[in-house]
Amino acid sequence: MIQVCQHDVVIVDVENRLPGQETAIHWHGMTQRGSPYMDGVPMVTQCPIHSNSRFQYTFKATNPGTHFYHAHAVTQHAGGVFGPLLVKQPLQDDPHADLYEFDLEEHVVILSSLVPSTLIVDLNLQENFTKPKSRFRSHAHFMVNPGYKYKFRVINAISSDCPVLFSIDSHQVTIVEKDGAPVQSQDITKLVILPGERYDLVLNADKEVAVYNMRVKGYHFCQHIHQEALLIYDGAESLKEEIPLAGGKDSSIFHKSCKDFLACIPELKGKPTVESKKELHLRSEIPNFMFYMAYDFTIVNDFDGRVNFRYVLEGVPYYPSYLSINSNSLRVPQFSNISFLYPSSPILSQAYDVTSETLCGTDNNGNPVCTVYTESGFCE
Structure with missing residues (x-):
């Protein structure tokens, strides 16, 4: 850390x-x-x-x-x-500082996966606080004292395309930050976290003194994997069975519309910070320009290595920094029907060494203009 x-x-x-x-x-x-x-x-x-x-x-x-x-x-x-x-940052600069008493390094929850079959809930610096009885030691565990409010920092560090569903039995949590940016607080019961996303959550340790499951379940493409950690109240002796919560909201990014029972992540609203207020004169509610980029996937079925993505895993070429969950096909992300291959030289520091033939663009109708096409017919 x-x-x-x-x-x-x-x-x-x-x-x-x-x-x-x-x-x-x-x-x-x-x-x-x-x-x-x-x-x-x-x-x-x-x-x-x-x-x-x-x-x-x-x-x-x-x-x-x-x-x-x-x-x-x-x-x-x-x-x-x-x-x-x-x-x-200093507490006086945190717009949500009044919502919690403790922000501890042992409450950083980082999720990782040995692609694509196992899910790991990791705890940093686990030796820095008192461990509970031995029957709980096989799980990652997070200690709280009853009656206090804690900030938990949850990071989805899974390297594959694996959203997860995060929840803590019998507890609501309050979203206060997403990807490092303060948002208007939102109470939820479950949270969908995509790879690379980070959420700061406030947990109120106001339940019965017990041990509660912190659940992480693969969602969407990896729904078959799951893992549990433990939220342990100081002085707890037994594991509390899951109690479904009445009310509250689930977070959702996969639903087409947002209902009353869903906290739709795209609709989270930012919360001004001290620094953003200082820069307010530089900002406008109406943008000067708006750009729209189409994002989708090309499916390469029965992938046999014909497409050279210049990235090799155990002798088999893969899309760079991306692994497909389905072994029989490859999902290749694209912007405006143009996918990505690593250039021959770093494009930021040595742009003049990258030949124009390797760059793709679009014509006046928005169609990709490329010099190289795969046998599947999509633009590299």
């Missing part, structure tokens, strides 16, 4: 000791204003870090909140090269 204060300068030396593998570290959530070359995307913002080489990342932690770092190669990410990156 990396913890810094807002506006600190973060310096990280990454030494690659992976034999025969390149790597790069992405700082997920950092805006990298003034330091775009430190974003950690190989062949886009930097050359990859070769085996037995070292690279120093230096950037300013300008935006507070819950973030995380991870290797930008999906196999390394899935293998454990990731961790929380917390950027703290």
Whole structure:
């Protein structure tokens, strides 16, 4: 876990000791204003870090909140090269500081997966607080004292396309931040978290002194996997059976319309911060320009390696930084019918070394104009 204060300068030396593998570290959530070359995307913002080489990342932690770092190669990410990156701010700058008493590092919940069959709920610095009785030690566990309110920082660090459903038995939680940005508080009972998303939740430890299940279940494409952790009230002796909550809301991003019982994530409203109020004169409620980009997937059925995505996993080429859950097909993300291949040189730092033949665009009708097409007929 990396913890810094807002506006600190973060310096990280990454030494690659992976034999025969390149790597790069992405700082997920950092805006990298003034330091775009430190974003950690190989062949886009930097050359990859070769085996037995070292690279120093230096950037300013300008935006507070819950973030995380991870290797930008999906196999390394899935293998454990990731961790929380917390950027703290003074309490007087937190618009939700009055909603909780404690913001503890042992209440960082980071979700990971050994793609695609197992789900892991991890707890950082688990040895730093008193453990309960031995029968609970096989689970990740989170201690609270009755009568207090705690901020929990939940990170979906799963490297594959795996949304999860997060809930705590018998408890509602309050959403106060999403991806490091304060939002108007919203009480919910269950939360759908997509890969890369982070939520700050406030939990009121006002229930019966007991042990409660914290449940994480794969959703949508990976609904067959699940895992539990434990929320343990200090002094608890037994596991509390699940009690369905009356009222409350579920979070949803997959429903076409938002009903009264759903807290629709796209409709969460931001909450002004001290710094945003200072910059209010620079902002307008009406944008000067609006751009719309179509995002969808191309399905490559019966994938046999004919499409060279310039990314190799155990000898088989895959779409870069992406693994398909379905072994018989490959889902390739596209913007405006144009997918992505790594360029021959980092496009940010060595743009003049990237030949125009490898770049795709659109004609006046919005159709892709590319020099290379796959046998499946979509634009690379």
